[in-house]
Amino acid sequence: MTSIAARLLTAAALFSLPASAYAHRGWFLPSATVFSGTDSYVTVDAAISNDLFFADHQPMRLEQVRAWAPDGSEATIENGATGRYRSTFDLKLDKPGTWKIGTQSSNVSGTFKLNGEERRVGGRGMGGAPGGPGGPVGAQRPPAVAVADIPPDATDVKLTEAVMRNEIFVTAGAPTDRVFKPTGKGLELAPVTHPDELVAGETASFRFLVDGKPAAGVKVTVIPGGKRYRNGEDARDFATGPDGVVKLSLPAAGMYWVNASLTDDKPSAPRATQRRMGYTTTVEVLLP
Amino acid sequence: MRSTPFFLLSGLIAGPAVAGGTISVTVPQLGVAEYHKPYVAAWLEPAGGGAARTLFVWYDVKKAGNEPGTKWLSEMRAWWRKGGRGLAMPADGISGATRAPGTYTIPLPADLKPGAYVLNVEAARETGGRELVTTPLSIPVRFARAAGKTELGAVIASAK
Numbered sequence: 001m002t003s004i005a006a007r008l009l010t011a012a013a014l015f016s017l018p019a020s021a022y023a024h025r026g027w028f029l030p031s032a033t034v035f036s037g038t039d040s041y042v043t044v045d046a047a048i049s050n051d052l053f054f055a056d057h058q059p060m061r062l063e064q065v066r067a068w069a070p071d072g073s074e075a076t077i078e079n080g081a082t083g084r085y086r087s088t089f090d091l092k093l094d095k096p097g098t099w100k101i102g103t104q105s106s107n108v109s110g111t112f113k114l115n116g117e118e119r120r121v122g123g124r125g126m127g128g129a130p131g132g133p134g135g136p137v138g139a140q141r142p143p144a145v146a147v148a149d150i151p152p153d154a155t156d157v158k159l160t161e162a163v164m165r166n167e168i169f170v171t172a173g174a175p176t177d178r179v180f181k182p183t184g185k186g187l188e189l190a191p192v193t194h195p196d197e198l199v200a201g202e203t204a205s206f207r208f209l210v211d212g213k214p215a216a217g218v219k220v221t222v223i224p225g226g227k228r229y230r231n232g233e234d235a236r237d238f239a240t241g242p243d244g245v246v247k248l249s250l251p252a253a254g255m256y257w258v259n260a261s262l263t264d265d266k267p268s269a270p271r272a273t274q275r276r277m278g279y280t281t282t283v284e285v286l287l288p
Numbered sequence: 289m290r291s292t293p294f295f296l297l298s299g300l301i302a303g304p305a306v307a308g309g310t311i312s313v314t315v316p317q318l319g320v321a322e323y324h325k326p327y328v329a330a331w332l333e334p335a336g337g338g339a340a341r342t343l344f345v346w347y348d349v350k351k352a353g354n355e356p357g358t359k360w361l362s363e364m365r366a367w368w369r370k371g372g373r374g375l376a377m378p379a380d381g382i383s384g385a386t387r388a389p390g391t392y393t394i395p396l397p398a399d400l401k402p403g404a405y406v407l408n409v410e411a412a413r414e415t416g417g418r419e420l421v422t423t424p425l426s427i428p429v430r431f432a433r434a435a436g437k438t439e440l441g442a443v444i445a446s447a448k
Contacts, residue, residue, distance in 0.1 A: 034368065035362060036360065037357075037358035037361065040359060174374050199369075288366060
């Protein structure tokens with residue numbers, strides 16, 4: 001599989017909702033990441049699209065968006081609205097420190113064989129109308145089934161668990177790190193450089209954890225926003241070292257989409273043999 | 289300026305300390321259609337690195353309500369990062385109202401330890417630009433001068 005295809009699949013798995021796009025990138029875009037004053041509001045756009053950060057494809061669904069205050073307590077997003085191409089919502093930053101906003105999803109998908117015929121499990125089209133591309137004209141492809149509905153006489157069961165996170169961080173006053181406390185499940189960010197303290201010309205160090213432990217070999221892709229105003233995608237790939245740390249050079253100010261991904265064979269879902277993990281964030285780089 | 293008596297007083301109490309010295313900052317006259325007085329902050333950083341010490345910050349102290357004057361303090365992004373975000377506003381002897389174009393003289397704190405510092409002055413203006421001017425500064429104060437190009441005029445440190 002090409003790396004682009006892998007990345008697109010990762011992005012697709014970020015959103016398990018059938019109406020959401022596949023083969024596109026999910027992103028949160030905060031109005032700012034550094035706030036002064038009291039009771040400031042951050043307003044956030046959330047969408048799924050190819051080009052960052054242009055809302056031109058599908059809105060991100062807000063049902064799964066959650067927010068956390070600097071003390072770790074859950075906060076409530078306000079003024080949520082979903083338009084044709086993007087969702088938007090506000091969060092009142094009524095406590096000093098670093099806030100977290102994000103989504104998390106996990107699902108299982110794959111294939112099995114029944115009487116020599118391949119069937120799909122989970123993912124898109126589950127419970128939907130049969131048919132679709134891939135078969136001969138006029139042929140109907142059987143619908144995907146849930147994991148629990150895999151027949152006992154199925155063979156060649158191949159299931160992959162996908163665990164995805166998309167999180168952003170905004171700071172009122174001085175930065176804090178309580179919201180980075182790992183849950184110990186899946187791929188998580190344990191920053192060395194605080195994501196709200198990124199400065200153009202400096203190098204940011206981010207540590208990635210898998211199940212709470214530093215993870216080597218995590219692929220990290222960094223793409224600057226403003227795609228429409230340049231020719232290239234300008235994506236850069238990095239990888240974490242043995243200590244789980246990746247060093248990202250940030251030559252210019254702006255908003256960046258950061259996506260980390262890793263596949264291993266330690267799924268928590270029953271019958272799954274593989275686990276695909278993704279972690280996405282949007283960071284703002286300011287001038288010195 | 290409002291903070292002057294405070295500094296003079298602390299200078300007296302500190303006795304014959306090394307300090308003394310002033311900095312002067314010029315807020316330039318700008319020929320623009322929409323002018324708002326800039327937010328300006330000045331701070332010292334030890335030349336070898338270390339905690340920044342804010343000398344003054346001028347902002348819209350009186351503006352309250354949904355969008356208080358503190359909302360835009362982070363526009364002075366270098367100052368905000370270097371320590372502004374850790375100061376509660378208003379800060380006694382440090383914060384004051386914005387200033388009209390002109391030259392302002394600010395006494396340096398009397399308790400500055402002798403050594404090499406970097407003086408930073410940063411200005412950010414609504415519907416305008418942002419500029420950071422820095423110059424090496426030694427304590428006891430020796431004459432030093434720097435100047436901005438857009439949002440700040442001359443920045444001068446002198447023994448008196």
